[in-house]
Amino acid sequence: xxxxxxxxKYLVTQMxxxxxxxxxxxxxxxxxxxxxxxxxxxxxxxxxYNNKELIINETVPNRFSPKSPDKAHLNLHINSLExxxxxxxxxxxxxxxxxxxxxxxxxxGTRLTVL
Amino acid sequence: xxxxxxxxxxxxxxxxxxxxxxxxxxxxGNEYVYWYRxxxxxxxxxxxxxxxxxxxxxxxxxxxxxxxxxxxxxLPHATLRxxxxxxxxxxxxYKLSFGAGTTVTVRA
Numbered sequence: 001x002x003x004x005x006x007x008x009k010y011l012v013t014q015m016x017x018x019x020x021x022x023x024x025x026x027x028x029x030x031x032x033x034x035x036x037x038x039x040x041x042x043x044x045x046x047x048x049y050n051n052k053e054l055i056i057n058e059t060v061p062n063r064f065s066p067k068s069p070d071k072a073h074l075n076l077h078i079n080s081l082e083x084x085x086x087x088x089x090x091x092x093x094x095x096x097x098x099x100x101x102x103x104x105x106x107x108x109g110t111r112l113t114v115l
Numbered sequence: 116x117x118x119x120x121x122x123x124x125x126x127x128x129x130x131x132x133x134x135x136x137x138x139x140x141x142x143x144g145n146e147y148v149y150w151y152r153x154x155x156x157x158x159x160x161x162x163x164x165x166x167x168x169x170x171x172x173x174x175x176x177x178x179x180x181x182x183x184x185x186x187x188x189x190l191p192h193a194t195l196r197x198x199x200x201x202x203x204x205x206x207x208x209y210k211l212s213f214g215a216g217t218t219v220t221v222r223a
Contacts, residue, residue, distance in 0.1 A: 004158070031209065037141060041200070043159065043213035056210060090158050094209075103149070106158030 004107035006091050010115045013081055021076045021110045023091030031055075032074035033092040033104065043090070044087060048076055050096065056108050078112075086114045118142065118205040123217040127197075133190040135217055137203030140184045146207040147180060150188045152199040153216070159202065162188065193221045 004025045013019050025032065033056070034046040047067040048056035063079045074093075078085060088111050092104040121140040127133040139148065150162040163170055163177045165186070170177045176189040190197055202216040 043153075043202075043211075045210055045212070047207060050209075092158070096209075097193070103161035103164065104159075109156075109158050109159070 004091055004093055004105050006089075006107040006110050007083060008110060009108065010113075011113050012115065014115055015081055015083060016044055017081050018077070018079045018080070019081060019112070021089055021091075021112070023074050023107060024105075025091075025093040025105070026073055027093055027095075027105060029093040029095045029105075031094050032071075033094075033097055034076050035090040035092060035105070035106075037088045037109070045073065047076075049076075057076065081114045083114050086096070086112055088112070118146075118212070119203045119214055121201075121203050121214065121217045123215065124220070127190075127193045127219060127221050129195060129221055129223050130192055130202050133193040133219060133221070134198065135188040135190075135201050135203075135219065137188070138184065138185045139203070139205045142183050142205050143207070146205045148177065148183075148186050149204040149211070150175070150177065151202045151204065151211070151213075152197075153194075153202070154199040159213075162201075164206075193219075195219050195221050195223060 007022045026105040031050045033048045037043045046060045047066040052068045065077045068074045088109045090109045094104040145192045149164040151159045153159045165177045179186045200216040200218050202213050
């Protein structure tokens with residue numbers, strides 16, 4: 001009964017390939033996020049969806065495309081993978097209440113290695 | 116573009132209180148102070164947050180100065196499992212902007 005789950009945990013692929021990372025939350029939250037943690041360990045937000053609508057889109061190459069089929073899922077698809085995409089990707093979710101986005105619950109991360 | 120300043124690292128003895136400082140001198144009136152931690156190879160974990168009053172939960176206490184320009188996270192009885200990177204974040208919307216954090220090492 002993991003709250004926020006991601007698949008796969010590890011992903012090793014060649015440059016130029018297209019890959020997807022899946023995220024699911026069973027907390028009943030209405031907002032989901034994708035973060036990237038690079039080799040220097042800095043965590044940066046990439047995208048956020050609220051009720052299946054995109055609300056945050058940071059400066060991320062358009063090779064990255066999030067897709068939210070429903071409130072419980074936010075998948076990340078990456079086209080034409082590059083070496084610099086190697087990182088750990090974290091999914092998170094939260095609930096909007098009273099106009100404030102509450103604490104975010106993070107998944108275990110997906111370590112992507114591009115060779 | 117983090118709005119907080121934290122020491123890069125600190126050590127703490129097991130069983131003792133760990134006091135983690137954070138400066139946020141440019142904080143505005145509607146911005147909350149959040150604390151998260153990241154244990155090695157795991158996703159960040161929420162600890163506590165506050166606006167201007169001191170807060171306590173089962174994990175920690177948060178002490179915010181009256182002028183709100185700094186705060187201290189207190190882990191009352193540190194254990195080895197508290198070894199992690201601790202992030203102090205100032206937040207007024209849906210984004211969490213993580214800085215470099217403080218690497219806390221709890222030693223037996």
